[in-house]
Amino acid sequence: MAKQAPRISRVSEIKEILKLLEGTDIEEIELEKGDLRIRIKKRGPAPAWFHQSPPPLISPASEEKPFTPLLTRPEKDLGPTGNLMTITSPMVGTFYRAPLPGAEPFVREGDIVDKGKVVCIIEAMKLMNEIESEVSGRIDSILVENVQPVEYGQPLFLIEPI
Amino acid sequence: MFSKILIANRGEIALRIIRACKELQIKTVAVYSGADADSLHVQFADEAVCIGPPDLSASYLNISRIISAAEITNADAIHPGYGLLAENSHFAEVCEACQFQFIGPSPENIRLMGDKAAARKLAMEAGVPVVEGSFWVVSAEEEALEMASQIGYPLMIKATAGGGGRGMRIVYSPDDFIQSFVTAGSEAEAAFGNPGLYLERYIKNPRHVEFQILADKSGNLVHLGERDCSIQRRHQKLIEEAPSPALKQRLRERMGRAAMTVAKAGNYTNVGTVEFLLDEKGNFSFLEMNTRIQVEHPVTEMVTGIDLVKEQIRLAAGEPLRFKQEDIELKGHSIECRVNAEDPERFIPCPGKISRFLPPGGPGVRVDTHCYAGYSISPYYDSLIAKVIVHGVDRQEAIARARRAMEEFVIEGIKTTIPFHQRVFMSPDFVKGRVNTGFLERLNANPASKARN
Numbered sequence: 221m222a223k224q225a226p227r228i229s230r231v232s233e234i235k236e237i238l239k240l241l242e243g244t245d246i247e248e249i250e251l252e253k254g255d256l257r258i259r260i261k262k263r264g265p266a267p268a269w270f271h272q273s274p275p276p277l278i279s280p281a282s283e284e285k286p287f288t289p290l291l292t293r294p295e296k297d298l299g300p301t302g303n304l305m306t307i308t309s310p311m312v313g314t315f316y317r318a319p320l321p322g323a324e325p326f327v328r329e330g331d332i333v334d335k336g337k338v339v340c341i342i343e344a345m346k347l348m349n350e351i352e353s354e355v356s357g358r359i360d361s362i363l364v365e366n367v368q369p370v371e372y373g374q375p376l377f378l379i380e381p382i
Numbered sequence: 383m384f385s386k387i388l389i390a391n392r393g394e395i396a397l398r399i400i401r402a403c404k405e406l407q408i409k410t411v412a413v414y415s416g417a418d419a420d421s422l423h424v425q426f427a428d429e430a431v432c433i434g435p436p437d438l439s440a441s442y443l444n445i446s447r448i449i450s451a452a453e454i455t456n457a458d459a460i461h462p463g464y465g466l467l468a469e470n471s472h473f474a475e476v477c478e479a480c481q482f483q484f485i486g487p488s489p490e491n492i493r494l495m496g497d498k499a500a501a502r503k504l505a506m507e508a509g510v511p512v513v514e515g516s517f518w519v520v521s522a523e524e525e526a527l528e529m530a531s532q533i534g535y536p537l538m539i540k541a542t543a544g545g546g547g548r549g550m551r552i553v554y555s556p557d558d559f560i561q562s563f564v565t566a567g568s569e570a571e572a573a574f575g576n577p578g579l580y581l582e583r584y585i586k587n588p589r590h591v592e593f594q595i596l597a598d599k600s601g602n603l604v605h606l607g608e609r610d611c612s613i614q615r616r617h618q619k620l621i622e623e624a625p626s627p628a629l630k631q632r633l634r635e636r637m638g639r640a641a642m643t644v645a646k647a648g649n650y651t652n653v654g655t656v657e658f659l660l661d662e663k664g665n666f667s668f669l670e671m672n673t674r675i676q677v678e679h680p681v682t683e684m685v686t687g688i689d690l691v692k693e694q695i696r697l698a699a700g701e702p703l704r705f706k707q708e709d710i711e712l713k714g715h716s717i718e719c720r721v722n723a724e725d726p727e728r729f730i731p732c733p734g735k736i737s738r739f740l741p742p743g744g745p746g747v748r749v750d751t752h753c754y755a756g757y758s759i760s761p762y763y764d765s766l767i768a769k770v771i772v773h774g775v776d777r778q779e780a781i782a783r784a785r786r787a788m789e790e791f792v793i794e795g796i797k798t799t800i801p802f803h804q805r806v807f808m809s810p811d812f813v814k815g816r817v818n819t820g821f822l823e824r825l826n827a828n829p830a831s832k833a834r835n
Contacts, residue, residue: 312433312450344450369454371432373416
């Protein structure tokens with residue numbers, strides 16, 4: 221059954237705002253329009269994604285705090301993992317390796333990352349959520365493919381803490 | 383017709399919905415929390431998505447996670463089951479906005495009937511008898527007290543956003559009124575996010591008789607007869623039967639017409655249940671309308687031969703109602719027992735691991751359950767283990783089958799309410815059909831009715 225384009229028009233409003241910002245040297249901006257409030261923060265060379273206040277259709281009470289990926293010991297079926305930690309998905313959505321199609325991925329296998337580094341995006345309900353590493357370490361392996369649907373708790377990365 | 387339905391629920395009802403989908407050749411997606419990884423509905427569905435940790439607000443009540451799961455699996459429709467988000471009009475709206483058909487009534491239906499005071503007003507204006515009381519929410523204490531003296535004591539203070547027996551208080555004398563009114567308001571606010579209260583006369587030990595409604599999107603409705611759900615403990619139903627031993631055909635027709643009048647007045651669609659209180663003299667009054675498939679729907683299925691969940695799916699897909707009122711025939715008698723993981727005398731929940739599970743069988747016995755030997759009933763969710771539904775050619779045979787089923791059913795490893803059901807089916811009052819909402823109290827007061835174990 222073919223789906224029509226979503227009626228959520230806020231996404232296109234926000235895209236317009238992003239386009240406007242791109243050419244400027246504005247680092248951070250907060251906008252309020254009616255019941256929509258967004259904060260956009262540019263980070264380095266990669267264009268910034270944003271956390272949007274949920275549109276009124278989605279109950280604010282059910283929105284959880286900023287997304288903390290779950291760190292667990294890897295399960296047995298991942299093979300011998302030594303002291304590796306697993307970064308698992310804190311939500312249901314689609315996994316993206318890079319900020320935009322065709323752009324450089326956030327991390328590659330072998331990269332050393334600091335705690336707080338964005339390692340991927342998980343898109344849920346048209347919102348892009350940056351997932352940050354909870355530890356500093358070396359990315360040992362990337363367990364999912366670009367544009368793969370992921371569930372809550374699904375292992376995404378193996379990281380060797382340093 | 384839909385190609386894929388996501389079931390936004392768990393336990394036995396999730397399994398029930400999956401079964402209906404299989405028969406309609408519709409693919410299914412189960413969602414589950416970390417505590418339900420071993421659950422049967424996860425095994426039976428074509429696809430399953432883990433949506434969160436055990437906590438309800440992070441999983442089965444989390445609208446964005448459920449919608450995300452529907453998006454990544456490309457579901458067409460979402461079935462909310464009962465409880466959880468089934469009567470959450472906001473959830474129904476989000477489903478629509480995200481292009482998923484919500485399998486149930488419209489958000490407006492849910493909103494209107496979910497406001498219990500407004501639903502009473504609708505019924506009253508449609509000419510249906512309602513329990514005496516206020517037709518709007520009363521906020522000022524003095525106004526409420528004045529109204530209470532007009533209604534007379536004892537009376538009930540009820541939460542307008544409540545329902546299903548929650549958010550209710552009985553007040554016996556004017557001296558207690560203000561105090562009860564104030565605390566009921568804060569309880570309502572805490573439990574339902576809405577402090578609104580209305581007042582109703584208190585009817586002692588009525589029968590609880592409800593009518594099943596089916597409606598399509600073109601305004602055609604039928605009722606599928608009644609269910610008698612008088613055996614309750616603290617307003618939680620324990621045993622239900624269809625038809626009601628208290629109804630003869632004329633009363634059934636009058637109440638059925640009243641039920642359809644309420645549903646029509648609310649432009650109702652899909653499945654719903656209109657609840658009435660029935661007194662000993664055969665006077666009935668509208669109580670509330672439930673805008674979901676109900677736990678006890680199987681007894682109606684047994685006596686009508688109609689698969690209510692399949693009809694729900696068809697109606698949600700826009701199909702016209704397949705029956706006229708004259709097509710609906712009630713055959714035989716059906717009784718349902720809700721077997722819970724609870725102490726059979728004090729009804730305290732007892733979660734734990736089921737070591738042995740042998741459900742009853744044979745003619746006229748149906749078991750709707752998500753449990754099996756080795757399964758653990760977790761403390762996070764409700765304590766329902768299984769619904770045992772029997773059907774017989776008449777009430778006598780149904781009772782004989784219910785007794786047999788409760789004797790055959792073996793569940794070890796946890797406490798269950800099976801002994802309670804055994805007592806009920808041995809009780810002379812039950813056998814004679816002398817059942818109202820005071821039944822359980824009388825049963826407990828009678829030491830001779832203890833089960834032989």
